[in-house]
Amino acid sequence: MASPRTSGALELCKTTITAATSVVAAAMLLRRVAADLLPVGTPPLLGSLLLLPPPSSRRHAVVIEEYDGAYHNSVFLAARAHVSTLLAAAPSVPLVIKATLPRGADQIRFSMRPGTDVVDVFDGAELTWRLSSSQGKRSPRGGGAAREVFKLSFDAKHKEMVLGAYLPFVMGRAEAAAREQRQAKLYSNERGKWRPVTLRNASTFATLAMDAEQRRAVVDDLDRFLDRKEYYQRTGRAWKRGYLVHGPPGTGKSSLVAAISNHLRFDVYDLDIDNVRSNTELRKLMIRMKNRSILLVEDVDCALATAPRRGADGRSDETSPAAKNREVTLSGLLNMVDGLWSSSGHERILIFTTNHVDRLDPALLRPGRMDVHVHMGYCGFGAFKELAATYHGVDGDEGHPLFPEIEALLREVDAAPAEVAERLLATDDADAAVEMVAKMLRNRKAGDAEDGSGYVKQRLHVGPRRPVPAPSRGPSSARRMVIDEAMLRGTGRRGRGGLRGRGRGRGRR
Numbered sequence: 390m391a392s393p394r395t396s397g398a399l400e401l402c403k404t405t406i407t408a409a410t411s412v413v414a415a416a417m418l419l420r421r422v423a424a425d426l427l428p429v430g431t432p433p434l435l436g437s438l439l440l441l442p443p444p445s446s447r448r449h450a451v452v453i454e455e456y457d458g459a460y461h462n463s464v465f466l467a468a469r470a471h472v473s474t475l476l477a478a479a480p481s482v483p484l485v486i487k488a489t490l491p492r493g494a495d496q497i498r499f500s501m502r503p504g505t506d507v508v509d510v511f512d513g514a515e516l517t518w519r520l521s522s523s524q525g526k527r528s529p530r531g532g533g534a535a536r537e538v539f540k541l542s543f544d545a546k547h548k549e550m551v552l553g554a555y556l557p558f559v560m561g562r563a564e565a566a567a568r569e570q571r572q573a574k575l576y577s578n579e580r581g582k583w584r585p586v587t588l589r590n591a592s593t594f595a596t597l598a599m600d601a602e603q604r605r606a607v608v609d610d611l612d613r614f615l616d617r618k619e620y621y622q623r624t625g626r627a628w629k630r631g632y633l634v635h636g637p638p639g640t641g642k643s644s645l646v647a648a649i650s651n652h653l654r655f656d657v658y659d660l661d662i663d664n665v666r667s668n669t670e671l672r673k674l675m676i677r678m679k680n681r682s683i684l685l686v687e688d689v690d691c692a693l694a695t696a697p698r699r700g701a702d703g704r705s706d707e708t709s710p711a712a713k714n715r716e717v718t719l720s721g722l723l724n725m726v727d728g729l730w731s732s733s734g735h736e737r738i739l740i741f742t743t744n745h746v747d748r749l750d751p752a753l754l755r756p757g758r759m760d761v762h763v764h765m766g767y768c769g770f771g772a773f774k775e776l777a778a779t780y781h782g783v784d785g786d787e788g789h790p791l792f793p794e795i796e797a798l799l800r801e802v803d804a805a806p807a808e809v810a811e812r813l814l815a816t817d818d819a820d821a822a823v824e825m826v827a828k829m830l831r832n833r834k835a836g837d838a839e840d841g842s843g844y845v846k847q848r849l850h851v852g853p854r855r856p857v858p859a860p861s862r863g864p865s866s867a868r869r870m871v872i873d874e875a876m877l878r879g880t881g882r883r884g885r886g887g888l889r890g891r892g893r894g895r896g897r898r
């Protein structure tokens with residue numbers, strides 16, 4: 390028999406259960422009423438607004454709104470990009486095709502109708518994405534469009550995984566895709582300001598004719614640089630890398646810079662020192678550079694002098710703004726690179742190019758100053774074959790009947806890849822193009838006058854063109870590209886082949 394105390398407790402328990410049952414019943418009734426009265430797609434949002442119990446108490450949801458105040462919510466943008474890829478692969482979800490994003494990219498973005506679901510599977514867990522419109526809320530950008538909301542729902546036991554791994558994965562994928570589609574910009578300095586244009590130089594490591602090992606060495610170095618965030622943080626070093634690219638005119642130094650930019654998707658800041666009026670202006674320009682960018686100083690031997698610059702007649706050139714101010718010097722630039730530039734940003738690459746490595750200020754060659762030297766040499770047979778394959782599809786093994794002769798000639802005379810490329814590009818007829826290259830090399834060997842079209846130098850930015858004299862005849866020198874860190878470190882150890890191949894550039898201008 391139950392004691393009065395026990396029966397009191399039972400009574401309380403009964404009352405509680407009855408109350409809870411009525412709350413649940415009321416909630417279910419309300420849910421049914423809402424489902425009957427409101428349009429399809431509304432109940433989940435209304436459910437959360439009315440604090441109704443979710444259909445399954447084990448479900449959990451994350452709501453991602455389109456705007457964070459007046460700004461786009463980056464998690465929403467990442468979710469939208471991710472859902473687009475899910476939709477592209479989903480067999481039965483009705484698709485809405487949105488405008489191509491970003492402009493110029495050849496990808497179509499898929500969206501879904503509000504109220505429909507698409508399921509993703511991650512780490513064995515099923516995750517459901519649903520898009521809805523935020524009732525009554527308009528986009529802060531105007532246009533009358535309603536704000537959109539993504540609701541990501543999943544089993545409650547996956548909450549930690551979703552927040553700690555899945556959403557960061559979605560964000561990471563979106564960032565990588567945005568980087569992939571991003572068109573690098575080329576900035577030039579004018580009156581103390583950077584002016585951007587889209588970098589149109591399509592040079593890539595695939596189109597740049599160079600020794601395969603050298604190419605791999607440069608690409609590996611760049612990729613290692615990007616992956617070493619933790620290393621730079623741990624060692625307290627600035628996350629930057631310096632490249633000195635040297636070699637005769639027309640050997641692909643600017644093309645290499647474009648290839649690096651296209652590979653990393655880094656913007657290029659092409660610093661024209663002649664246009665910089667003072668160190669203060671230089672400092673401002675450098676501060677305004679973004680992260681993940683390249684600071685390029687072309688022809689550094691001419692651009693930066695330790696003493697006032699001298700003209701062809703030997704007299705000092707007092708006309709350029711830099712000469713007038715006498716302030717913008719190599720040491721000034723290097724100090725800024727080491728100081729303020731290093732501490733105010735990250736993932737930065739400094740590239741100096743020169744045709745005359747022998748004329749460089751020793752401060753630039755000091756160990757530890759520039760991390761990597763890349764030597765761009767005259768066209769060897771390997772580079773020629775790459776150019777012939779790129780421009781005319783005349784390929785490796787079968788080659789062309791003139792290849793043996795060209796191989797022999799390239800061992801005897803110097804020809805810049807730019808000169809070879811110019812002949813190959815002169816006609817669509819592969820035979821005629823190869824013959825033109827052979828003719829140029831034969832003429833050069835015989836000491837005959839050049840056959841017209843000389844290579845015309847172009848800066849990476851749109852600027853005045855300067856003609857470059859054809860190389861003089863002489864025994865072939867550097868035939869391979871050299872990326873040589875030992876040289877920089879002053880150890881002088883250089884083997885033959887691999888990263889430490891020979892490299893004696895004889896740049897002339």
Ligand SMILES: Nc1ncnc2c1ncn2[C@@H]1O[C@H](COP(=O)(O)OP(=O)(O)OP(=O)(O)O)[C@@H](O)[C@H]1O
Pocket residue numbers: 596597598599636637638639640641642643644645744765772776805806807808810846847857
């Ligand atoms: N190694 C190469 N591979 C493919 N194309 C090349 C190469 N070198 C030069 N070219 C071609 O020649 C043109 C000029 O080359 P580029 O401007 O890169 O040479 P450079 O070494 O920077 O010359 P300069 O010292 O005169 O500035 C390029 O647009 C490209 O078409």
